[in-house]
Amino acid sequence: MMTPVTWLSFTIHNNSNTFCLQPDVPENCHVIFAQPGPYPEGTVAKYNCALGYERIGPEERTCQADGKWSGKVPICAIDVAQNKPAEQSSGQSTAQNAVLSIPNCALTDSAKSSWWSVDLLGNFNIRAISITLGHLSSDLVDIRMESGNGTMTSCSREVSLLKNSTTIHCSGDSVTSVMVHAESRLHLCSIKIYATNAQSPWQCALPSMDVLTIHENNCYSTSKMEKLDWKAAQKRCLDLGGSLPLRIDEETQTALKTALSGSQQSPSFYWIGLMGTNSGWRWADGDPLEHFEDWYEEPVEVKEGEALAAVMGRPAGWKWMTSSQSVWNPWVCQTKPKFCTSPGVSANGRVVFSSQSYAIGTYSFYSCEPGFQLIGDQRRRCQADGRWSSNIPVCQPVDCGAPSEWLHGTIHLVNGSTAYGHQIEYRCKKGTTMEDGQSAIRQCGADSTWSGEEPKCVEIECGNPPQIPNGEVIFSNTTLNSSAVYTCDENYRLIGHSKSFCSENGNWHPVPPICYDIVTLKAMNDSSSSDKNIFLCLLIAIILAAVALFGFKAYQRVKDPMVPNFNSWIKRGVVCPPGGKSPASDGPRHLVYATPSQPPDSMIYYAPTGISMIESGMPVTQFEVPPHMVHLQQLPNGNIHVTLPTVRPVIRPSVLNAAHLGIPQPPHRAAPSPTSSQLLYSFDHEPLYDQPPDNIYEELITARDTQHTVC
Structure with a gap:
């Protein structure tokens, strides 16, 4: 005896290949496949009905590209109208002809509102009606099914689509009789009324007898x-x-x-x-x-x-x-019947049996795949009348439903659904954060409930801001957007940001400043300072030079891969006629050093730029860095660790010098280092300019004895 296949029914996507799993299997039916599942696109599922049952619907369904089976699920049913007593509204006694196995027709007189009816002699669950009209028949008005409790079910909508011979899918439970209504004359040649809960003769298990009929759950055999x-x-x-x-x-x-x-x-x-x-x-x-x-x-x-x-x-x-x-x-x-037929199983469900023969007393136990919940009875029994108790339970996708209202913020559907396996994310209101140890994600489980518990949100707390040596911090609160103000002790200058804020990540930002002794800083650059201070100053300058050189080289490669060196880059910005010299190459600087700027709260740093050597000197680049942009840290070995912002060179118009104006120059005179009037350094936070002396042009022009032309 064939048993229904009970694999999970859903779509699997694997490397763009679509597979189908087991489709619905109706009662009294089983499905045959050419191969075990999952089934690739094009697989055919063939439906076969139990002996004595007739299939209504397609015999085959095909796995499609979207992971679904084509067509509708067929039914396996028995014609319960055959040889049952029938009557008609008028004409000769031909009503029985429409339900006899011998082909013939029932014909009424040509009277208005003719009808024909059949007594099914039992209560049946009707799922389809097949009807054939003769050429003398007028159009049908309706087919009505009467239940044992007097309820009438109309099939008028389906009847409107009827042709001379067709099958309509009209359902009714516990139907005892069926009546066909026509506009006038009714010429009914055949009618079959299909019930899914009728018993088949083979269930009586009487091979030595001929089953005459099955009535009121009894087999009558001759x-x-x-x-x-x-x-x-x-x-x-x-x-x-x-x-x-x-x-x-x-x-x-x-x-x-x-x-x-x-x-x-x-x-x-x-x-x-x-x-x-x-x-x-x-x-x-x-x-x-x-x-x-x-x-x-x-x-x-x-x-x-x-x-x-x-x-x-x-x-x-x-x-x-x-x-x-x-x-x-x-x-x-x-x-009495000895067996039941196949009980069927819904998509996404499974069924096991206490007896594979479906003998009277057999139990079928239903369950669903993970992610689906059983709607209906979990257990069915093959009863003494050869029918299974209750109906096939359905496996529906698990849905946890909308989560309960959450007052701490908002809830977002991570996967756009509340179905099994999908997640929701809790997001706290601005200014608050999730309590430690709590998860913002909850997942819909197989039991239709959300995992875990609702999280709680608390105000963002950054804690006390960091203290700094040689200074103090003033604050009144440590929650989101609270501020902390840093000040330095007397004779110390603050380098960095004087104010820090509590950010959404629970940290103070920007980082605290440092308080540096400005006297010591100046002494480090004094020519009369100790050798140690000179060494420290040189170390700082070398670090700055390396940073500047790295920035220049990176800029050259990004902006113009064809530029070979810094000297040629400077010349591209000069507007002098061919043969003129750029101020950047007028003279060398042999030492790397730093000098105080005006006012004396910042330093001007000089460093080699990698420009081609001119005579015996090496040009340097000058740029000014404000103190709050420099981070100095005293190391245990006595050295100072210097942190500078990233710099980016930008071409500025060159400053006219004596050579450009045609003023004779001493053969060994060294020109001043280029200033940031020629080079602009853009820092992380703000652009800074080092302005040239106001009288630089006047000095150059005065040095000339003759009139000159500005190039």
């Missing part, structure tokens, strides 16, 4: 051309786990009569489980005949020693007739 006396027939039925029909009521009698009438090749008489005794007619198990009787003629009184029994006879329209128990006749056995 012998195959075999005849026995009444007692032997009863024993044969008992051996099959049943009996000759007992306690036949009106509805059961109708079901048997219509089933026997539809079988044209059947014998004329069948034993039933009713016997005559001296105390009256009784059923085979000893219960007296009560409530319902359907005799063809009034039975005779049973005489002493006489053994009588009842048969259903074709000559009597399948009513009851008396007969001697010794007569050999075919018989009808009343038994």
Whole structure:
């Protein structure tokens, strides 16, 4: 016996390849694949129904590029209208023709609002209706299904799409009868009403018998051309786990009569489980005949020693007739189903069984893949009527829903969804931060709840600002945007930022300044200072020179890869005629040094620039750095560690010198070092300019004896 495949149904993306997993499997059906899952694009899923069930819908579905199966899920159902009693609004008695296995048609008179109806003799879950109209029929108005509680279900919307022959998908539960309405004449040649909860003859498990019909959860089977006396027939039925029909009521009698009438090749008489005794007619198990009787003629009184029994006879329209128990006749056995069909499973679900044969009493246990939750009964049982209890449970994606309101800030959907595996992020209000040890991320779990607990936010706290040597810090608060003001002791000058702020990352920014003894700094550059101070001054200048050189070289490579050296870069900014000399190359400076600027609160630093050697000297570049841009740190070995801002050279117009104006120069006179009037250094925080002397042009012009032209 085939069992339904129960793998998880969802889409897997793997290196741009799409796979499909198990689609829905309806009840009474199983699916066959050519290979195990997951199934690549183009895989075909083939649906097969259990024996005795008819497939309504596509036989095959294909895995598509989007990871979904094509088409709709088919159903496996049984036509429960076949051989059931029918009637019509007018015309000759042809209503039964529409539900007989022999092709024929039911035809009403040409009257307004004609109808045809069938009694299903039971409660069925209808899922589809197949109908064929004859050429004489007017348009249908509606198909209505009546339930056992009197509820009517209309299929008018589906009927509006009907052609002469088609199947409509119209659903109704516990339906007992169906009625077809036409505008006028109704020419109905065939109608099939498909129910998914009807039992199939194979479930009766009677290979030696012909199943006549299944009614009220009982299998009614006839012998195959075999005849026995009444007692032997009863024993044969008992051996099959049943009996000759007992306690036949009106509805059961109708079901048997219509089933026997539809079988044209059947014998004329069948034993039933009713016997005559001296105390009256009784059923085979000893219960007296009560409530319902359907005799063809009034039975005779049973005489002493006489053994009588009842048969259903074709000559009597399948009513009851008396007969001697010794007569050999075919018989009808009343038994119960022995098996259930496949219970089915929804997409993304799994099912296991206590018995793979689906025998009566088997349990099926359902579960869902991680990320899905079971909606419905977890356990179903194969009941004595051959049907599974309840309905197939559905596996729906887990959704944790919107998290509860959070007063500390905002909540953001990280993945745009609250479904299983997706995350939400908590963000604190400005000025606050997450408490230590708490996570801002929560994830939707398989139990439909968010992981962890709601975090809490507290005000951003930077702690006390750092203290500095030879100074003090003044502050009133340590939360976000609070400020701390630094001051230096007397005779100390503050280098750096005098104010620091508590930032959002919980740190004070910018870093604290230092308080430096300005007298000592000046003494370091005095020619009369000790050798140690000279050494320290030279060390500072060398560091500055290295920084400047690195900046120049980097700029040359970025702005103009073809520039070979600093000297040619300077010349590109000069507007003199060919042959003129740039002020940057007029004279060498042999020493690297630093001198006080005016006012005496900053230093002018000179350093080699890598310019081509001129005569025996090496030109240097001069730039001025304000004290708050320099970070000096006393090292344990007595040296001073100097930190400077990054500099970037920018071409400035050259300053005219005597050579440019045609003034004769002494052959060995060294020109002054270039100033930042020729070079602009842009620092991290602000641009600074070193202005040339106001009278520089006047001095150059005065030195000339003749008129000159500015180039």
